[in-house]
Structure formats: C-alpha cells, structure tokens
Amino acid sequence: MSQIKKGAALNYINIVLTNIVGLVLTPFIISQLGQSEYGLYIMVGALVSGLSVLDIGIGNAVVRFTAKYRAEEDKKGEENFLATVFYIYTAISLIISIAGIVLYFNLDLLYDQTFTSEELRKTKIMFAILIFNLALTLPGSVFGAYCSAYEQFVYPKTVKITRYIIRSLLVVGILMYGAGAISLVIVDTLMGISVVVANANYCFKKLDIKIKLHSLQKSLIFSIFSYSIWIFVFAIVSRLQWQAGQIVLGTVDSPAVVGIFSVGVTLGTYYGAFSTAISSVFLPRATKMFVKSASGEELTDMMIKIGRISLLVLFYILIAFFLYGEQFVYLWVGSTYTDTFSEIYWIAVLIMLAYTIPLVQNFGNATLEAQNKLRFKAILYLVFAVLGAGFGYxxxxxxxxxxxxxxxISGWVVVQIVMNFYYHNVINLNIIRFFKELAHKILPSALVALALGYAIRYIPGEGWLNFVLKAVLFSICYMGIIYKFGTIPYEKNLFQNSFNTLRKNKF
Structure with missing residues (x-):
C-alpha cells in the first residue's frame, strides 16, 4: 500500500480514534471541570490559537517548495530553503512572545464584564502557558511538513495517534485526581513538544534532512512570503470560522454559553475531519501535476475522484446525525446541558450542511496552492469571514x-458560490462536470438511505441501547445501498482492495 493510501487510512484511524475518545472524554471533562471552567479552557485555547496565524502559512510553504525542489532534484536549493525557513520562524516566535505579553496584560479589558476575578486569574495562567507552548512548537511544525512534502505520511501520523492516546490517558488520570483546566493546558504543552522532538528525530535519521544556509536570498524570501501570505489569510479565516464565535460570545455572554457553542462546533469539526483525511495528503500530488503541466480536465478528474469518495463518507455522517443526532447529544451531554442540548444539535447540523460542498472541493484548494493562486480566494474568505463574525455578533x-x-455560516455560503465560478473560469476546473459526476449515483442512493433511516428513527425506546440499534441498522442500510447502487467500478475496486489488504494484515 502506498504512503498516500496509508496516510489517508491513518488519517481515518486518527479521526475515528479522536472522535470516539473525544465523544467519551468531552462529557467527562465537562463534568469534572464544570460548565464555566470548561468554557474558560475552550475560550483561552481559541484565543491563543488565534496567535498561531502568525505562522503566516510557512508550514504550507514548506510542503509546496520542498515538493517542488524534490521534483526538480535540487537538493542544494532544498537545504537553503529550509535554513531560510528556520530564520523566519525565529523571528515569528519572537513576535508571538511579544504579542502574547501585550495580550496578557490586557485580558482584563476584554473579559472583566463577564468573568469573575477567579476566572480571570485562571485565564491568565492558561494563556501564559499556551503562549510558551506556541512559541516553541510552531517552528517545529517544519518537520511534519517536510515529511508530507516527501509523501512520508505513516510515521508522523502514527506519532500523532500515539500522542492522542497518551494525552487522553493523562487527562483522565489527572482529572480523576481533582486537577483543573490549568493542568490540562500543561499536559497539552508537554505533548506538543514531544511530537516536535519525535518528528525532528525521524527527519534527521530517516529522511536525511539537511538544513544549510548556502546564501540568504532576498528573492527566495520574497517567493516564500508571496506564496505563504495567502495561506496566512486562510489561517485567519479558519480562526474566524471556528474560534471567533467562542471569543465573541465571551464578551457578550457567560462562559457557560461559550461551552454550549464550543460543543456544537466540536461536533461540526469532527465532520470536516473525515473529508480532510483524504484531501490533506494530495497537496504534493497537486504540485507535481502542476509542475508537469496537467490540463484542467486532468485536474478535474482528480477533483471528482477525491470529491466522490469524500461525499460517500460525508453523506453517511450528515444523514445519520440529522436523523439521530438530537438523541445522541441528549445522551452524550444532556445531564450537563439539560435545557440546551437541542441548541448544541442544531449548531452542529448547520455547520455540517454549510460545510459539505467546501469539503468535497478540497482538492480545488490544493490546486490553488500548487499554482500559487490563492489570492482571490483568500481575500474573499477573509472579507466574508469578518462580515459573518460581525453578523454573528x-x-x-x-x-x-x-x-x-x-x-x-452565512459568509461560507456566499464564498462557495463565488468560488465555483472562479474554479470554472480561472483555474479551468470543469465545475459543471464536477457536480454532475459528483451526484451521479450517490445522490439518489443517499436519498433512499435517508428515507429508510427516517423509518428506522421510529423504533420505540430510549437510552444508549436504542440509539446504537438505530445507528447500526442505518449503517447497514446506508453501506449496502451505497455500495450496490451509489458507487462506480473504480470506487468498488478501491473499497474491495482496501478491505482485502486489511484482512490480510498487510497494512
């Protein structure tokens, strides 16, 4: 099995693991911390995560430029590029530290109207620890990006899975001994540093990474920034999409409301992760296709292939959650959010609905990155992310x-409509053909599965056993209908080959 297939498979293992463990851990963490402290933990994480945009897209630039140097067999250029990147990261870490100090002394101004003095004290401690973590681990992301550029996905993703398992066990252990949110932040910091060390060791010993400054070239620095600046804008957009709501709600409502919002968003982000597990390993491939002058139709073929596989997975999650999600949320966190579990459900549903089309078109974004044509999309997303956050406020x-x-999400919908015209008319992706072939067989099969799932919904009963029964019956119906009527020969062969490989334990 190739590194790309293994990487995508490991992504799914990681996603299934994080989803299952996350679904179990989240109500446990909430019950141990309480709604208010959990809201603080999430809000501080969102605030510091906002500073991580100062990475300005360098991590993506490492993947793109290293893949380019590799395709051109320019080892010296690769060494010089990596050395230049580390000089840039040194400056970024210094800026993060200064920005963190300034924000630290102004947190009172942001939250003194909605937080108690004790909540502000905990907020400041967690913020300081996470700033330290970010300043150290952000430059270390180069090693993970370097692995991706060489299409070596297995080791770093295995490290990521291992880190998550250890982190989960530590979280359970310290919370059972009465620890609070500050201790969780310390655990997250230690685990983040350990991942950097593990990836660095792999790059130096296995991939023989060389970091040597042959010459400090202004043209190279300009090329890096001219590419990464639009990744930077996308990073800002991402933070506005997922974290701005938590930060804004903290200024107009209590930490408990922030907790409600964050739980709904968490379910929505799990949804997106299933699609990006496939698309995230295709930036190097898109770069190679661009370097070799692939036509718009060839890129469209790849986008359709990836989009259809993503949609098969996304429809399963979307339909299942739409039908049985409210019962699940009630069973999951209903004891903590007795009067607001329905709110959490609808936040997640709205995210899933709005996010489906952008997710199945993720290869389009990889194509923009490969061609260094992110400017239009970045500006468009930024404008409507700001407008959406303002409208949300x-x-x-x-x-x-x-x-x-x-x-x-109102901003997302507008942007996606505009971007489809851009893909079609500027990038030469055949969007009309994309949607036709995307819906071919999948859409009618999914509608049949929806109808059967709706009937299953009326099985009487309550509790986890009833929910699991419905979920299992729907899963059998969906998979059977989709495999028989919703897939094309290529997809059937892909599933059969993957199943046979796993069965023979050759993964």
Missing part, C-alpha cells in the same frame, strides 16, 4: 450561540 446578542453560528 449582532445575532448573538438576541439569540446566543445559535445566532453566532448562523452569522458565521
């Missing part, structure tokens, strides 16, 4: 967490 004052998410 307005709605949140009357409708709380639901208002915030409605404002946020």
């Amino acid at each position: 307005y709605l949140a004052q009357s409708y709380g967490a639901i208002g915030m998410i409605c404002g946020t």
